[in-house]
Amino acid sequence: MLIDSGSPGAVGTIGITLTINGERREIAVAPWTTLLDLLRERLDLTGTKKGCDHGQCGACTVLVNGTRINSCLALAVMQDGAEITTVEGLASLAAREGKNSLHPIQEAFVEHDAFQCGYCTPGQLCSSVGLMNEGHAKTRDEIREAMSGNLCRCGAYTNIVDAIEDVMQGAGR
């Protein structure tokens, strides 16, 4: 299915193919459309949040080929061929690993009350998965450092670190 991004003020569109949460999609996208706006405004994947649009808050964090990025700083046309996982796809990511409900990090966030308003949460979750994929952070201090691109104004930081540590230790329920 071709999705026309529809941006009449733009010079035109460019056809790209993205695999989003396991689903292959062909999209005609305006060159000025960010991956974040494509997800939120054209594909109705509003789980990924816009907090600043400047790469300063991390609310828009998604996984591109398993690596966490700020989707507000990525133009959609530059992601042609990429595999993208948003918060809506974390559970299916877990399903591919043989789990049949939420991703362990999602369960750990609920258990540890690692959010309040929930707006930074999708970014924190994707960033946590990206951090675990990187495999660098081992201690609480290292987790804190490596999660510092994801702001939480409600101040759930200590609970977020508890949740990540829980999953890293394989103790996620």
Added chain:
Amino acid sequence: MTVQFSPAAGRDRFVGQAISRVDGPAKVTGLAKYAGEFAAPDLAYGVVVSSAIAKGRIKRIDAAAAEAVPGIVKVITHENRPATSQKPEDYQDAVAPPGAPFQALASDRIVYSGQPIALVVGEDFETARYAASLVRVEYETAAPLTDVTAQSGASYDPPMKRAGIKPPPEPWGDAAHAFDTSEIRVNAQYRMADEHHNPMEPHASTVVVEKDGTYTVYDKIQGVSNTHDYIAGAFGLKPEQVRVLNPYLGGGFGSGLRPQYQLFLAMLAAKDLGRSVRVTLTRDQMWSFTYRSEAIQTVALGADPSGKLTALKHDAVQGTSTYEDYQEVIVNWSGVLYDCDNVALTYSLTKLDTPTPGDMRAPGAVTGVFAIETAMDELAHATGQDPVQLRLKNYTEGDQTEDKPFGSKELKEAFRQGAERFGWDKRQPEPRSMRDGRELVGWGMATGIWESMMMQSSARAVLGADGRLEVGNQTGDIGTGTYTILTQIAADTLGLPLDHVTTKLGDTKLAQAPVAGGSWTAASSGTAVMKACRDIAEQAFKLARGMDNSPLANVDFERAVFTGGRIEVAGDPSKGVALTDILKATGTERLEATAEAAPDKDFEEAYNAYTHSAIFAEVKIDEELGVLRCTRVVSAIAAGRILNPKTARSQILGGIVMGIGSALHEESMLDHRIGRFMNHNLGEYHVPVHADIHDIDVIFVDEEDKANPLGVKGLGEIGIVGVAAAISNAVFHATGKRIRHLPITIDKIVAEG
């Protein structure tokens, strides 16, 4: 204490337990939708153009180039703005301070930097954003006045008082004379920076034009009733023509109490175009409508050599806008916290060319308590007293500002438990006496206080034939856990499993309730939900008694126990009947009840009600580099009954984190030459990040309170109050240097003198 939720010998089963948020799964899967995320057919996007000057007028605004962009629907400016109500009072929302509220695009006048001056509406977001950059504006510029220090000489007592905000009490004793004759005196000025709320979700509104001509409005607001009444008034609509929803709010902290200009503009465009419109503000526009304005404060304390207060003076001058007299309670806390015979408290405003300031988490208390609690630490040092002992020496069991006892006050116990958990007894009193390697270690403490309030509120409950219960009202869950605690209360009152209860909030179709703010929601909505569920319990009981061969036939309501979806006889669980069977047998489709809760007048007459905290903080400061870390905070909270220790703890954690922000990071910097906040982005306005936050320990002290049947006192604000003072006192203990101007940044630590 035992509050009985079931009508008879009820047992709390969920209330008091650390239940995970019922809205948790929606929030971790991305399914929770926020105001700017609701879809509508043929949705147009509005992008706001902001004023580049702070004061003056628009000489010329040229939107031709913007309008010429393919995909632009319309550009609305003050020149072609569709008419709205001419009556200023129609723009006065439920929590507006005295004055004439700001109206976007009302005229060519500019009253603050960043003021909206045009709305560019396009077929899509990118096109509208691009076209907005093409709007050309010529201004006639006047010199803005934005420096509260420079304007403090022009301060005034606000002629109209803001509803719900107590002006300073009349002075008692003779503070000036007592201060002059006191043996020990401390007298200093305290300052905080301007702060901006910056919830992670930028303000947004989606106005959907329905086929029947009514409007469905999704707005970032802490209470949908406020948006509803504002829209109906400003746009001359009948109440039933507008429905407002906001099931989730991506953080408010007070910034969502009042309807903001993106709502007005989205509605203006939608009504004009007959088309659904969404307006989302950019992050930098989050500096263009409300903020915690700085107050210049002076605290003068007189004491005898033992540290007993003999005189207390606290004065504050706070900035407000040119068009509204925003007011908050800054100085009164000093009179409530300490026993003293000679007290004088003053509060005045001064006009600035900024947007009207607004309530930001514990408005006034964050500001005032920072000053008094730092001053008390100065007094502790001056008299050689331990800071906790000094506070105990001046402890009060009554509110001197109104000569009333406290409804409850377990602050002494908070001091005890907080100090014990922190290890306060190992503190060496001398500044610069504790070290960890090359870092100086400082231990400081402070008291926090917030008013415990309740607002008139209603709630509706519906029990279906399937045994499932729905409860709800209009208030918002702003991240506080309201969905969860109301679900717990409802489940316990009717003895239902948690998963049989659904709580709905944030919809004007639901029962009336005020905005979520002031830490009053648990008491107000919680009591209303409990009463509505009790009403259903009584209805169900009556039906059950009338059933053929009813096991409850000769049982009084007082002996009925609601548990496991059944009504049972107390002491004889074998005698009982399921709620579903009652409805089925009596041919009842559903049971419904709407209940209203209001503050207990007798209690309010007799007592003043506050929550309290004892905060202990540790800082470590690199002596050479001045780099500061807040490594440990213990906060012991006395706030009545805790409905859910998990979400309650999160409320306090969040308050502490924002308090650390106040103390060490947050500072909106005005360039007074152009009257503009210059660091209007999250890269330059620093809020605490993961790496800034270390160990935080929260203690809830047992406290029995009778202001409402739930025994709750509210938790949203108390966590932040006093945190900045505890940290600044720790910095003094570490360095011997008293920094009275927040935030405490490296430059202030390493500065000479």
